[in-house]
Amino acid sequence: MTAPNPLAQLYGYKRWANEELLALGEASQTALPADDYRLFVRILNHTYVVDQIFAAHLAGRPQTAYVATNTEETPSIDALRQAIRTSDDWYLQYVGGLGDAQLAERVAFRFTDGDTGSMSRSEILNHIVVHGTYHRGAAGRILATHAVQPPRDSLTTFLHRLEPGRRW
Numbered sequence: 001m002t003a004p005n006p007l008a009q010l011y012g013y014k015r016w017a018n019e020e021l022l023a024l025g026e027a028s029q030t031a032l033p034a035d036d037y038r039l040f041v042r043i044l045n046h047t048y049v050v051d052q053i054f055a056a057h058l059a060g061r062p063q064t065a066y067v068a069t070n071t072e073e074t075p076s077i078d079a080l081r082q083a084i085r086t087s088d089d090w091y092l093q094y095v096g097g098l099g100d101a102q103l104a105e106r107v108a109f110r111f112t113d114g115d116t117g118s119m120s121r122s123e124i125l126n127h128i129v130v131h132g133t134y135h136r137g138a139a140g141r142i143l144a145t146h147a148v149q150p151p152r153d154s155l156t157t158f159l160h161r162l163e164p165g166r167r168w
Contacts, residue, residue, distance in 0.1 A: 007095040007103075007122075010129050012162075015088035018044075020151040021136050022081045028148045029077070036142050041077055043139045046070045047132045048080060051087050054124050057109040058094065068112050095125060 025040055032040065049066050056063035075083070103122040110116050119127070140150030 005096065007098070007125055008092065011088065011092045011095050011125075014129055014132055015085070015092060016161075017136055017151075017153040018084050018088060018132070019081075020153050021139060022077065022084065024143065024148070024151055025139070026077045026081070028143060028146075031148050032142065032146050036146065038074055040139050040142045041080060042070060042074055043135050043142075044084070045075055045080055047135045048084050048087060050131060051084075051091070051128055053112065054109075054128055055087065055090060055094075057107050058121060058124060063109070066112060091125075091128070 022044065025037075025044070029037055046069055049071060050069055053063050053066055053069070056065070098121065103125075104120055106118050106120055107124060108116070108118045136153065140153075143150050
Protein backbone atom coordinates (compact mmCIF):
# COMPACT_ATOMS: atom_id res chain seq x y z
CA MET A 1 0.00 0.00 0.00
CA THR A 2 1.29 3.46 -0.89
CA ALA A 3 1.78 5.86 2.01
CA PRO A 4 -0.67 8.78 1.95
CA ASN A 5 0.57 12.19 0.86
CA PRO A 6 1.30 13.78 4.28
CA LEU A 7 0.19 17.24 3.19
CA ALA A 8 -3.01 15.92 1.65
CA GLN A 9 -3.68 14.07 4.90
CA LEU A 10 -3.11 17.26 6.95
CA TYR A 11 -5.34 19.30 4.66
CA GLY A 12 -8.05 16.64 4.88
CA TYR A 13 -7.74 16.94 8.64
CA LYS A 14 -7.89 20.75 8.42
CA ARG A 15 -11.08 20.60 6.36
CA TRP A 16 -12.69 18.11 8.75
CA ALA A 17 -11.70 20.08 11.87
CA ASN A 18 -13.02 23.33 10.40
CA GLU A 19 -16.33 21.65 9.54
CA GLU A 20 -16.67 20.19 13.04
CA LEU A 21 -15.99 23.49 14.81
CA LEU A 22 -18.11 25.63 12.51
CA ALA A 23 -21.08 23.26 12.79
CA LEU A 24 -20.81 23.27 16.58
CA GLY A 25 -20.41 27.04 16.66
CA GLU A 26 -23.48 27.52 14.53
CA ALA A 27 -25.51 25.13 16.70
CA SER A 28 -24.30 26.88 19.86
CA GLN A 29 -25.00 30.46 18.81
CA THR A 30 -27.74 30.93 21.42
CA ALA A 31 -25.51 29.57 24.21
CA LEU A 32 -23.00 32.42 23.82
CA PRO A 33 -23.35 36.11 24.56
CA ALA A 34 -23.43 38.12 21.32
CA ASP A 35 -19.94 39.59 21.84
CA ASP A 36 -18.38 36.18 22.42
CA TYR A 37 -20.18 34.69 19.44
CA ARG A 38 -18.94 37.55 17.27
CA LEU A 39 -15.39 36.94 18.55
CA PHE A 40 -15.74 33.22 17.78
CA VAL A 41 -16.69 34.04 14.18
CA ARG A 42 -14.01 36.73 13.83
CA ILE A 43 -11.26 34.37 14.99
CA LEU A 44 -12.26 31.83 12.35
CA ASN A 45 -12.69 34.58 9.75
CA HIS A 46 -9.08 35.60 10.46
CA THR A 47 -7.90 32.09 9.62
CA TYR A 48 -9.90 32.19 6.39
CA VAL A 49 -8.42 35.56 5.38
CA VAL A 50 -4.86 34.37 6.07
CA ASP A 51 -5.57 31.18 4.09
CA GLN A 52 -6.74 33.32 1.17
CA ILE A 53 -3.75 35.66 1.33
CA PHE A 54 -1.34 32.74 1.18
CA ALA A 55 -3.39 30.96 -1.50
CA ALA A 56 -2.83 34.00 -3.72
CA HIS A 57 0.91 33.87 -3.00
CA LEU A 58 1.05 30.14 -3.75
CA ALA A 59 -0.88 30.58 -6.99
CA GLY A 60 1.32 33.47 -8.09
CA ARG A 61 -1.62 35.87 -8.13
CA PRO A 62 -1.40 39.43 -6.83
CA GLN A 63 -3.02 39.55 -3.40
CA THR A 64 -5.29 42.58 -3.57
CA ALA A 65 -8.40 41.32 -1.77
CA TYR A 66 -7.19 41.99 1.78
CA VAL A 67 -5.41 44.93 3.39
CA ALA A 68 -5.32 43.27 6.81
CA THR A 69 -5.50 39.79 8.28
CA ASN A 70 -9.21 40.14 9.07
CA THR A 71 -12.12 41.95 7.48
CA GLU A 72 -13.85 44.98 8.93
CA GLU A 73 -17.24 43.32 8.61
CA THR A 74 -18.01 40.09 10.43
CA PRO A 75 -19.53 37.54 8.05
CA SER A 76 -22.45 35.34 9.00
CA ILE A 77 -21.30 31.93 10.17
CA ASP A 78 -23.11 30.32 7.22
CA ALA A 79 -21.25 32.50 4.70
CA LEU A 80 -17.97 31.87 6.52
CA ARG A 81 -18.59 28.14 6.59
CA GLN A 82 -19.16 28.08 2.83
CA ALA A 83 -16.08 30.23 2.18
CA ILE A 84 -13.86 28.07 4.39
CA ARG A 85 -15.16 24.89 2.74
CA THR A 86 -14.32 26.30 -0.71
CA SER A 87 -10.89 27.39 0.51
CA ASP A 88 -10.17 24.03 2.14
CA ASP A 89 -11.20 22.26 -1.06
CA TRP A 90 -8.82 24.47 -3.05
CA TYR A 91 -5.94 23.65 -0.69
CA LEU A 92 -6.71 19.92 -0.85
CA GLN A 93 -6.55 19.98 -4.62
CA TYR A 94 -3.46 22.19 -4.60
CA VAL A 95 -1.39 20.01 -2.24
CA GLY A 96 -2.39 16.87 -4.13
CA GLY A 97 -0.66 18.11 -7.25
CA LEU A 98 2.69 19.21 -5.81
CA GLY A 99 5.97 17.39 -6.22
CA ASP A 100 9.10 17.67 -4.10
CA ALA A 101 10.69 20.30 -6.35
CA GLN A 102 7.59 22.50 -6.16
CA LEU A 103 7.38 22.10 -2.38
CA ALA A 104 10.99 23.28 -2.03
CA GLU A 105 10.47 26.28 -4.33
CA ARG A 106 10.64 29.65 -2.57
CA VAL A 107 7.77 32.08 -2.91
CA ALA A 108 8.40 35.80 -2.39
CA PHE A 109 5.48 37.86 -1.10
CA ARG A 110 4.41 40.98 0.72
CA PHE A 111 2.59 40.84 4.05
CA THR A 112 -0.49 43.02 4.57
CA ASP A 113 1.60 45.39 6.70
CA GLY A 114 3.86 46.01 3.69
CA ASP A 115 6.82 43.98 4.91
CA THR A 116 8.31 41.44 2.53
CA GLY A 117 8.95 37.77 3.06
CA SER A 118 9.79 34.52 1.39
CA MET A 119 9.06 30.94 2.33
CA SER A 120 9.13 27.62 0.55
CA ARG A 121 5.76 26.29 -0.57
CA SER A 122 6.17 23.56 2.05
CA GLU A 123 6.76 26.14 4.79
CA ILE A 124 3.71 28.15 3.71
CA LEU A 125 1.55 25.03 3.68
CA ASN A 126 2.78 23.98 7.12
CA HIS A 127 2.16 27.51 8.41
CA ILE A 128 -1.45 27.43 7.18
CA VAL A 129 -2.18 24.16 9.00
CA VAL A 130 -0.50 25.22 12.26
CA HIS A 131 -2.02 28.72 12.16
CA GLY A 132 -5.53 27.32 11.73
CA THR A 133 -5.04 24.77 14.50
CA TYR A 134 -3.95 27.48 16.93
CA HIS A 135 -6.96 29.65 16.19
CA ARG A 136 -9.46 26.78 16.22
CA GLY A 137 -8.20 26.15 19.76
CA ALA A 138 -8.83 29.79 20.68
CA ALA A 139 -12.33 29.64 19.20
CA GLY A 140 -12.97 26.37 21.04
CA ARG A 141 -12.03 28.00 24.34
CA ILE A 142 -14.76 30.57 23.79
CA LEU A 143 -17.27 27.74 23.50
CA ALA A 144 -15.86 25.98 26.57
CA THR A 145 -16.20 29.09 28.76
CA HIS A 146 -19.94 28.90 28.07
CA ALA A 147 -20.27 25.18 28.85
CA VAL A 148 -20.19 24.07 25.20
CA GLN A 149 -17.80 21.15 24.84
CA PRO A 150 -15.46 21.87 21.91
CA PRO A 151 -15.19 19.08 19.34
CA ARG A 152 -12.52 16.44 19.69
CA ASP A 153 -10.65 17.72 16.69
CA SER A 154 -7.22 16.19 17.12
CA LEU A 155 -5.41 14.52 14.26
CA THR A 156 -5.71 11.18 16.07
CA THR A 157 -9.51 11.52 16.24
CA PHE A 158 -9.62 12.39 12.54
CA LEU A 159 -7.47 9.41 11.54
CA HIS A 160 -9.47 6.94 13.62
CA ARG A 161 -12.81 8.22 12.31
CA LEU A 162 -11.45 8.09 8.76
CA GLU A 163 -10.18 4.53 9.26
CA PRO A 164 -11.99 2.86 12.17
CA GLY A 165 -9.91 -0.29 11.59
CA ARG A 166 -6.95 1.52 13.19
CA ARG A 167 -8.60 0.78 16.53
CA TRP A 168 -7.90 -2.84 17.46
